[in-house]
Amino acid sequence: MTLFTPFKFGQIDLKNRIVMASMTRGRTTNPGQVPNELQVEYYRQRASAGLILTEGTWVSRDAMGFINVPGIFTPAQVDGWRKVTDAVHQQGGAIFAQLAHSGAVSHPAFFNGQPPLAPSAINPGLRAFTPEGFKDTVTPRAMTLDDIRRTIADYRAAGIHARDAGFDGVELHCATTYLLPQFLNSELNRREDGYGGNAEKRCRIVIEILEALISAWGPGRVGLKISPTLSQGGFRSTEATVETYDHLINGLNRLSLAYLHVVRAAGDLSDSPIATLQDTVGYYRERYEGTLIANLGFDKASGAAEIERGAADLISFGKPFIGNPDFVRRMERDLPLTSPMVETFYQGGAQGYVDYAPAD
Numbered sequence: 624m625t626l627f628t629p630f631k632f633g634q635i636d637l638k639n640r641i642v643m644a645s646m647t648r649g650r651t652t653n654p655g656q657v658p659n660e661l662q663v664e665y666y667r668q669r670a671s672a673g674l675i676l677t678e679g680t681w682v683s684r685d686a687m688g689f690i691n692v693p694g695i696f697t698p699a700q701v702d703g704w705r706k707v708t709d710a711v712h713q714q715g716g717a718i719f720a721q722l723a724h725s726g727a728v729s730h731p732a733f734f735n736g737q738p739p740l741a742p743s744a745i746n747p748g749l750r751a752f753t754p755e756g757f758k759d760t761v762t763p764r765a766m767t768l769d770d771i772r773r774t775i776a777d778y779r780a781a782g783i784h785a786r787d788a789g790f791d792g793v794e795l796h797c798a799t800t801y802l803l804p805q806f807l808n809s810e811l812n813r814r815e816d817g818y819g820g821n822a823e824k825r826c827r828i829v830i831e832i833l834e835a836l837i838s839a840w841g842p843g844r845v846g847l848k849i850s851p852t853l854s855q856g857g858f859r860s861t862e863a864t865v866e867t868y869d870h871l872i873n874g875l876n877r878l879s880l881a882y883l884h885v886v887r888a889a890g891d892l893s894d895s896p897i898a899t900l901q902d903t904v905g906y907y908r909e910r911y912e913g914t915l916i917a918n919l920g921f922d923k924a925s926g927a928a929e930i931e932r933g934a935a936d937l938i939s940f941g942k943p944f945i946g947n948p949d950f951v952r953r954m955e956r957d958l959p960l961t962s963p964m965v966e967t968f969y970q971g972g973a974q975g976y977v978d979y980a981p982a983d
């Protein structure tokens with residue numbers, strides 16, 4: 624079966640084509656946001672995936688927007704992550720750190736009352752999970768050019784930290800509603816300088832961060848995750864979405880990435896400005912020249928079919944890995960799957976995290 628065949632990608636040999644997608648789980652319950660023993664155990668249990676992508680991990684203090692999420696900007700965090708990467712490697716797995724920045728999808732509760740940073744001072748109309756529970760987002764502060772330069776440097780430093788922590792590579796989180804998709808969005812990015820105003824300028828920060836990460840890692844070790852069809856709250860696709868992402872893909876083809884990770888459309892796009900992205904994976908397969916990972920709602924049969932039709936090289940799975948630490952084996956042997964408990968997705972300590980048993 625296609626999913627279970629090895630795959631050479633970038634500089635790395637994967638034992639199968641099954642990727643565990645990034646999932647924020649909110650278990651880093653210490654003030655230093657240091658990955659802990661629970662996280663070591665969680666990732667160790669799931670190391671039969673060909674590649675694990677960690678939960679979105681803050682690149683700096685400014686990047687925060689969700690409680691109990693780890694960072695990768697202090698020496699203690701690097702030491703914590705090293706225990707995770709050691710455990711995964713001991714099981715013969717591979718693991719990339721996902722580098723994240725919330726941008727406007729955060730709250731002053733994280734910044735001593737100061738507003739979060741974003742491309743422009745526009746409230747995305749979403750919610751952030753703060754120490755005081757879910758709160759509506761506020762109007763953020765538009766980043767200055769200095770803020771942008773510092774943020775790119777933060778990503779590079781986080782990339783170097785990830786290397787020091789023993790990761791096999793990094794994935795740049797440019798998906799969901801976080802900082803980088805905010806820059807790509809023509810409603811949320813109203814800048815009139817070098818980082819907004821047309822497709823090329825909206826993409827510029829993403830390309831510059833990727834170049835900074837590749838300068839730290841070398842070729843074939845940096846991936847990018849995008850979800851161009853996602854709409855949520857005040858974060859909506861626009862008339863400029865398709866052109867902006869087309870431009871981004873052209874830029875990616877000039878870089879030596881490990882892969883492009885595409886979240887496909889969740890619903891019917893026919894009445895939207897992005898109807899052309901309905902077959903999201905197929906659309907980007909035609910345009911992106913490197914390795915492609917497909918994501919969202921796949922199972923064994925549909926994942927294998929996506930590879931067989933030539934649209935993707937690898938398939939990533941999120942929720943199935945929560946309830947099934949041995950998801951790869953269960954698919955291989957057609958064993959029944961355990962449904963994950965939604966109430967412990969983002970909180971709950973060991974419960975609903977490391978206590979899902981493997982199949983007999």
Ligand SMILES: Cc1cc2nc3c(=O)[nH]c(=O)nc-3n(C[C@H](O)[C@H](O)[C@H](O)COP(=O)(O)O)c2cc1C
Nearest residue numbers: 644645646647678679798919920921940941942968
């Ligand atoms: C609990 C949970 C947390 C998530 N956190 C992240 C995250 O930190 N970074 C990210 O890129 N996607 C995140 N996602 C999205 C998943 O990576 C994936 O794109 C999504 O779940 C669709 O894949 P699936 O249908 O196989 O679950 C999260 C999803 C879930 C369920």
